[in-house]
Amino acid sequence: MEASTSASLQPLVEVPALYKDPWYMITILLVYLYFVTKAGPHFMETRKPYELKKLILVHNVIQVVSCIYVIKEVLFITDNAIYFFWRCRDLGSSPEHVRRYYSLAYFLFWLKLSELLETVIFVLRKKQNQVSKLHIFHHFSTLTLVYVLINMNRNGTAAYFCVFLNSIVHVIMYSYYFVAAVADKSVVEALTPVKKSITVIQMTQFALILTQVPCQLVSCGMPPAVLLYFTGVIVGMFYGFYDFYNSAYQVAQRRKSQTPQPDSKQ
Template identity: 75%
Template sequence: MEASKSASLPAVVQISEVYTEPYCMITILSLYLYFVTKAGPQFMEVRKAYELKWLILAHNLFQVVSCVYVIKEILFITDNSILYFWKCRDIGSSPEHVRRYYSLAFFIFWLKLSELLETVIFVLRKKQNQVSKLHVFHHLSTVTLIYMLINHNGNGDAAYFSVFLNSIVHVFMYSYYFLAAVADKKLVQALWPVKKSITVMQMTQFALILVQLVCQIVLCTTPLYHTIYFTAVIVGMFYGFFDFYNSAYQVSQRCKNLSPSPEVGK
């Protein structure tokens, strides 16, 4: 895989290579973890919550546009055959193909780092209850998975399948977040089923990724240790979102069903 890198990669990609070194990635993630779990809450303890509405809107819009770009690039890189996830693929040999493969990989790495801003916004708005273990684990692990995509990918273009699905889900998710940030309370309440459906989409993507992983293990040559780590992360995220779905939607629905109707009290 490393031998496939072109010496003529753009300067921005060569610069990005420095920031995807393990020590740099670990430093960024460590600072993120320290801020959102300790330094941030302590800083906000004696301060009023920040509104940050325009930052939230800009962040959500940026994520939607970026994910659309990622989807478009993946379709180009894989010759529109990304959905044939069971096929074994390399990253191609043409300079243009290799260049766009790594350019996209580095772009996604920076995109995943930008998603860490989400948690920072929660902290600055005093929404510490939203800084859940699942939320933090999700953001930390996705950065490490993209690091593996850049430096230790043994599955070629097929490795972009998980990114492709995730980008589709994020287009819907961040569009919902954008709308929820500008809509009134009645509209947000009316959109509640959409939020539930997005969680189902997230669980479905993890299930499909695991199916692809099995196909790649059986039909292709996959690095053992990287496969074990990738599997552990995806299984962990699937379980986390499934648990969140049950606690946030199923339990509340059961409580709603058990509560007396208005007519009973009359």
């Protein structure tokens, strides 16, 4: 396929101001950042943690269903060719494909906004230790990447490769969260290896996305600003998850192996 012609098609689509003007997104993210780091913890300082179990369950179900919908739409928009991530793909000549490309991008904007609720729930449950720099960076940056997808993409439907992978990961992850929220303690403990595997899957996802970048750069070309920002975000996420994996699992495993075991003969 020839290099993407998305740049010529984009002017035919009138992007609503909500998705085009960056100040809407910036305002939301600044309010989010202020609440989860300052206002929220201060508000909860003298209060008991909220349970919010029903909200958590509903949130997990919505995320799973939404991600399945995203996967379905990406397959339609790319004619089931999203697996060939190294190829250039324009938006296509079909008005239906172009319409659904942008409809899905707008849907992703709201989906990523809804994911900010996770951090708010952590704060209201007084689990501030889970509001890590990695957690905030992840949610903060994914919304900005959707903005880039809507307004700055010049690589056609190939840009949906990272969305496709991320949606698969999220189906697995939020399904696990749902089960962990409703299951008893013994089941949750038995599923502990799954939690570790999810982190590995997340790192694999970022590695695959970084593999696509040079392919798209050589074959299709990418705007320098988009290339630098996108690559920087993905590298940052990969490093963050690797660091979390190392500290949460590898270090804990080494400590466990170094702990003297009781003599079974005594």
